[in-house]
Amino acid sequence: MNVNDFLQAHPRSLSNIEKVTACVKACYACSEACTLCADACLAEQEVADLQRCIRICLDCAAICETTGQVVARQTETDYGLLRPQLEACVAACNICAKECENHAGKHKHCQLCATSCSACEKACQELLAAL
Amino acid sequence: MNVNDFLQAHPRSLSNIEKVTACVKACYACSEACTLCADACLAEQEVADLQRCIRICLDCAAICETTGQVVARQTETDYGLLRPQLEACVAACNICAKECENHAGKHKHCQLCATSCSACEKACQELLAAL
Amino acid sequence: MNVNDFLQAHPRSLSNIEKVTACVKACYACSEACTLCADACLAEQEVADLQRCIRICLDCAAICETTGQVVARQTETDYGLLRPQLEACVAACNICAKECENHAGKHKHCQLCATSCSACEKACQELLAAL
Amino acid sequence: MNVNDFLQAHPRSLSNIEKVTACVKACYACSEACTLCADACLAEQEVADLQRCIRICLDCAAICETTGQVVARQTETDYGLLRPQLEACVAACNICAKECENHAGKHKHCQLCATSCSACEKACQELLAAL
Numbered sequence: 001m002n003v004n005d006f007l008q009a010h011p012r013s014l015s016n017i018e019k020v021t022a023c024v025k026a027c028y029a030c031s032e033a034c035t036l037c038a039d040a041c042l043a044e045q046e047v048a049d050l051q052r053c054i055r056i057c058l059d060c061a062a063i064c065e066t067t068g069q070v071v072a073r074q075t076e077t078d079y080g081l082l083r084p085q086l087e088a089c090v091a092a093c094n095i096c097a098k099e100c101e102n103h104a105g106k107h108k109h110c111q112l113c114a115t116s117c118s119a120c121e122k123a124c125q126e127l128l129a130a131l
Numbered sequence: 132m133n134v135n136d137f138l139q140a141h142p143r144s145l146s147n148i149e150k151v152t153a154c155v156k157a158c159y160a161c162s163e164a165c166t167l168c169a170d171a172c173l174a175e176q177e178v179a180d181l182q183r184c185i186r187i188c189l190d191c192a193a194i195c196e197t198t199g200q201v202v203a204r205q206t207e208t209d210y211g212l213l214r215p216q217l218e219a220c221v222a223a224c225n226i227c228a229k230e231c232e233n234h235a236g237k238h239k240h241c242q243l244c245a246t247s248c249s250a251c252e253k254a255c256q257e258l259l260a261a262l
Numbered sequence: 263m264n265v266n267d268f269l270q271a272h273p274r275s276l277s278n279i280e281k282v283t284a285c286v287k288a289c290y291a292c293s294e295a296c297t298l299c300a301d302a303c304l305a306e307q308e309v310a311d312l313q314r315c316i317r318i319c320l321d322c323a324a325i326c327e328t329t330g331q332v333v334a335r336q337t338e339t340d341y342g343l344l345r346p347q348l349e350a351c352v353a354a355c356n357i358c359a360k361e362c363e364n365h366a367g368k369h370k371h372c373q374l375c376a377t378s379c380s381a382c383e384k385a386c387q388e389l390l391a392a393l
Numbered sequence: 394m395n396v397n398d399f400l401q402a403h404p405r406s407l408s409n410i411e412k413v414t415a416c417v418k419a420c421y422a423c424s425e426a427c428t429l430c431a432d433a434c435l436a437e438q439e440v441a442d443l444q445r446c447i448r449i450c451l452d453c454a455a456i457c458e459t460t461g462q463v464v465a466r467q468t469e470t471d472y473g474l475l476r477p478q479l480e481a482c483v484a485a486c487n488i489c490a491k492e493c494e495n496h497a498g499k500h501k502h503c504q505l506c507a508t509s510c511s512a513c514e515k516a517c518q519e520l521l522a523a524l
Contacts, residue, residue, distance in 0.1 A: 001422035001509065006429040009501035011436045028421055029394035035465050036399040042316060043404045043468040047309050052207040054304060058320070059201045059212055065458065066197040070190045072428050075436040076183040081190055081226045084219040091215040108402035116394065132291035132378065137298040140370035142305045159290055160263035166334050167268040173447055174273045174337040178440050185435055189451070196327065203297050206305040239271035247263065314469040321463045321474055328459040332452045338445040343452055343488045346481040353477040 001025075003072070010074050019127045020071060023086075026116075026123035027068030030093060033116035034061035037100065040109040053099050057113065060096040063089055064120060071127065079131055086124045093121035132156075134203070141205050150258045151202060154217075157247075157254035158199030161224060164247035165192035168231065171240040184230050188244065191227040194220055195251060202258065210262055217255045224252035263287075265334070272336050281389045282333060285348075288378075288385035289330030292355060295378035296323035299362065302371040315361050319375065322358040325351055326382060333389065341393055348386045355383035394418075396465070403467050412520045413464060416479075419509075419516035420461030423486060426509035427454035430493065433502040446492050450506065453489035456482055457513060464520065472524055479517045486514035 003021045007014055014020070038057035041050040067089040070082060097117035104111035134152045138145055145151070169188035172181040198220040201213060228248035235242035266283045269276055276282070300319035303312040329351040332344060359379035366373035396414045400407055407413070431450035434443040460482040463475060490510035497504035 001425050003425065003429065005505055006426065006433065006502055009505065010433045024425065028425055032394050032396065032417065032421055032461070032465065033399070035462050036396065039466040039468050040399065040403045042313055047313065051304055051309065055204055055207045056209060056212065059204065062197040062200050063216060066193040068425070069193050069428050072425065073186055073190065073432040075432050076186045078187060078226055081187065081223045084215070084222040085194060088215040088219040092212045095209055095212045109399055112398055112402065132294050134294065134298065136374055137295070137302065137371055140374065141302045155294065159294055163263050163265065163286065163290055163330070163334065164268070166331050167265065170335040170337050171268065171272045173444055178444065182435055182440065186432070199294070200297050203294065204301040206301050240268055243267055243271065317466055317469045318471060318474065321466065324459040324462050325478060328455040331455050335448055335452065338448045340449060340488055343449065343485050346477070346484040347456060350477040350481040354474050357471055357474045
């Protein structure tokens with residue numbers, strides 16, 4: 001999916017296209033990663049030790065998906081709405097990355113998810129800094 | 132849907148059940164309202180004058196849906212994740228209520244949506260105050 | 263949330279308003295119920311015995327939320343898209359109701375969720391029959 | 394996002410990993426594409442001629458996002474739930490591709506979206522054939 005091609009095709013002249021592109025990609029990728037990690041955790045024998053990881057991943061998946069949508073839209077963007085949602089995404093990704101890092105030695109899916117969460121946190125922060 | 136009955140049936144002892152119940156209900160109701168308002172705006176003859184209303188309603192629908200999910204979950208809640216998402220929902224509902232109020236005289240669906248957004252903003256603020 | 267008031271305020275003349283209203287309400291209620299049930303199951307001591315229930319509830323929550331949105335929209339509805347999504351929702355609700363019924367004696371949240379799923383299955387079927 | 398790496402890290406032995414990977418990627422990509430196309434259409438001067446395109450894209454975005462989630466999960470998969478959701482996604486992508494092709498000569502974003510929808514339709518069909 002080339003987000004950049006879509007943004008180039010938008011009828012309005014947009015700003016921060018590179019950072020928006022990076023942020024949208026990171027949000028959708030992190031939403032997928034968190035969905036996959038929650039599901040893999042649920043199938044682990046020690047699922048009872050992964051309750052917090054599953055819960056945080058489910059929240060983070062939903063928050064990233066919504067943030068990806070909100071960032072992707074370029075028609076009549078309201079920064080008063082966009083900024084707090086990006087901040088919520090930064091917080092969720094930071095907390096989810098830390099939780100998954102706790103299990104990264106034991107579970108490869110938690111390691112992969114932590115990497116996606118950290119990348120998404122960074123992309124949201126960079127877009128926030130550019131707004 | 133009786134959210135309160137579900138929370139009473141949760142295996143953990145929960146706090147703020149009344150405010151959580153009110154907030155979950157308000158978030159899902161506002162997500163529905165914003166989805167319905169965006170769709171009705173799209174069918175209006177003067178859709179070109181409602182571009183901002185449609186865009187804000189779509190964002191607010193997604194943010195309320197995600198916030199409703201995050202608030203509903205009671206297993207291993209992390210306030211560091213919950214608070215910013217509630218704040219993002221307060222901001223989105225406030226902006227969407229104001230936008231819909233601009234069209235409330237002309238469009239009954241905008242009037243109804245503004246009411247749902249204001250109710251959701253208030254429910255999120257009351258839960259935030261109780262955390 | 264009065265879905266019916268919104269539909270009355272839609273600029274186009276709509277058909278099946280009663281059944282659409284009932285279906286939208288049931289879909290959003292079932293999405294909430296499945297989110298709450300998955301979360302309560304995750305907190306149960308015997309979470310390892312509830313893996314299937316959690317997974318099905320997560321799927322059913324997402325499917326009902328999407329179906330609720332698709333049914334709610336009244337602008338340029340395409341029955342070729344609407345019908346299969348309603349059928350997918352009927353299938354998900356039927357399977358989730360059965361899964362939750364298996365645990366209804368032990369867990370009140372599963373009993374409540376089964377009831378919501380059955381109500382949603384019925385509302386989708388009644389709308390399908392009316393299209 | 395490397396879906397395949399996640400699936401390799403899943404505690405259960407999975408089948409159809411390649412087709413599942415392709416389908417999850419295509420669903421998330423199509424959800425992004427439809428979100429971006431609906432938003433770009435909304436900003437076009439002739440938005441009144443794009444009402445159907447916007448509505449179908451919004452539905453298709455939600456359906457692909459949900460289908461992506463359902464396909465991604467590998468714990469206790471129920472084919473009775475998975476199949477109809479894949480079929481709903483095939484229908485939505487087929488209809489959305491056709492709608493966007495109508496505007497592809499005028500709007501590059503519709504052309505890009507039609508391509509994503511067709512790719513997603515194909516990926517869902519190939520997974521359906523393999524189940």
